[in-house]
Amino acid sequence: MPPFNILITDGLDASAQAVLDSCAVDDRTGISADELASIIADYDALIVRGRTKVTASLLGAATKLKVVGRAGVGVDNIDLAAAKSRGVTIVNAPVSTTLAVAELTFGLLLALARELPRADASMKQGQWLKKELEGAELYGKTLGILGMGHIGTEVARRARAFGMGVLGYDPLLSPEEIRGRTAEPVDRDELLARSDFISLHLPLTSETRGLLDSDQFAKMKDGARIVCAARGGIIDEPSLLAALESGKIAGAALDVFESEPPGATELVKHPKVIATPHVGAQTAEAQSRAAEDIAHEVLNALRGKKLRWKVG
Numbered sequence: 001m002p003p004f005n006i007l008i009t010d011g012l013d014a015s016a017q018a019v020l021d022s023c024a025v026d027d028r029t030g031i032s033a034d035e036l037a038s039i040i041a042d043y044d045a046l047i048v049r050g051r052t053k054v055t056a057s058l059l060g061a062a063t064k065l066k067v068v069g070r071a072g073v074g075v076d077n078i079d080l081a082a083a084k085s086r087g088v089t090i091v092n093a094p095v096s097t098t099l100a101v102a103e104l105t106f107g108l109l110l111a112l113a114r115e116l117p118r119a120d121a122s123m124k125q126g127q128w129l130k131k132e133l134e135g136a137e138l139y140g141k142t143l144g145i146l147g148m149g150h151i152g153t154e155v156a157r158r159a160r161a162f163g164m165g166v167l168g169y170d171p172l173l174s175p176e177e178i179r180g181r182t183a184e185p186v187d188r189d190e191l192l193a194r195s196d197f198i199s200l201h202l203p204l205t206s207e208t209r210g211l212l213d214s215d216q217f218a219k220m221k222d223g224a225r226i227v228c229a230a231r232g233g234i235i236d237e238p239s240l241l242a243a244l245e246s247g248k249i250a251g252a253a254l255d256v257f258e259s260e261p262p263g264a265t266e267l268v269k270h271p272k273v274i275a276t277p278h279v280g281a282q283t284a285e286a287q288s289r290a291a292e293d294i295a296h297e298v299l300n301a302l303r304g305k306k307l308r309w310k311v312g
């Protein structure tokens, strides 16, 4: 049997190599959409991260393609309906990056509470802003977690260890399941009204795009702080900017943006915003796990084996 032809277009950690050693693997990281469309017909499988847009038109040109693997979690860069109608299987690696994102979320919560980026920047300017840098403790505060999947659950566990009260909302889980994940189950409005910190851990879908808009900010506690290491576009950026300007929201830490890279926008430059360049899953451990997990899953799909992480 000839080897399976596998195309990689967004880079993939070397830990995938041993798993795919029986396959013919082409690494064309950074390839343009046009060039990708012109070569995709040669491949049985495509492995992407978040950069490559797997569109209906690309899938139309992919006459041999059996499976697309997303090395990581969100599949918002893949047209799932088009894949389904063409019989292309979509798999991801939904647990590989959980701890990396949960730990970044805590970094951002602490950075907001203690203004760590400002503290560091002032030192590098030769200043000593000790008196101005009176922050807040996480202990005794309430964290509201929107989305209680793998990542939200790990954030909840860590928040408990810091002595925070933890509220959880997830439309896909029962109150009992949310309680089992160490959060108090509440509806969305109650979460917004009671939380000192709100962290988003949900996918970007047509339902969640623009979920946090000016109506939702108006329901929040005065001086609430927001963390988003989920996906750009879930927070409506103009609404957030207005809420920061009015003082309704005391701070926001954003790892993701509607358009990436965003450039030095008003939001990115805002003194109450901490911005990072979508580094949630960027740890050595997460990238290695994501690559190994997706390599196994793609190979299983090609061999017609049982799948752990079929999407849709």
Ligand code: 9EZ
Binding pocket: 146, 147, 148, 149, 169, 170, 171, 172, 201, 202, 203, 205, 208, 211
């Ligand atoms: C939506 C969600 C969470 C959510 C979580 C998941 C599809 N989906 N949507 C609104 N898995 C919080 C608020």
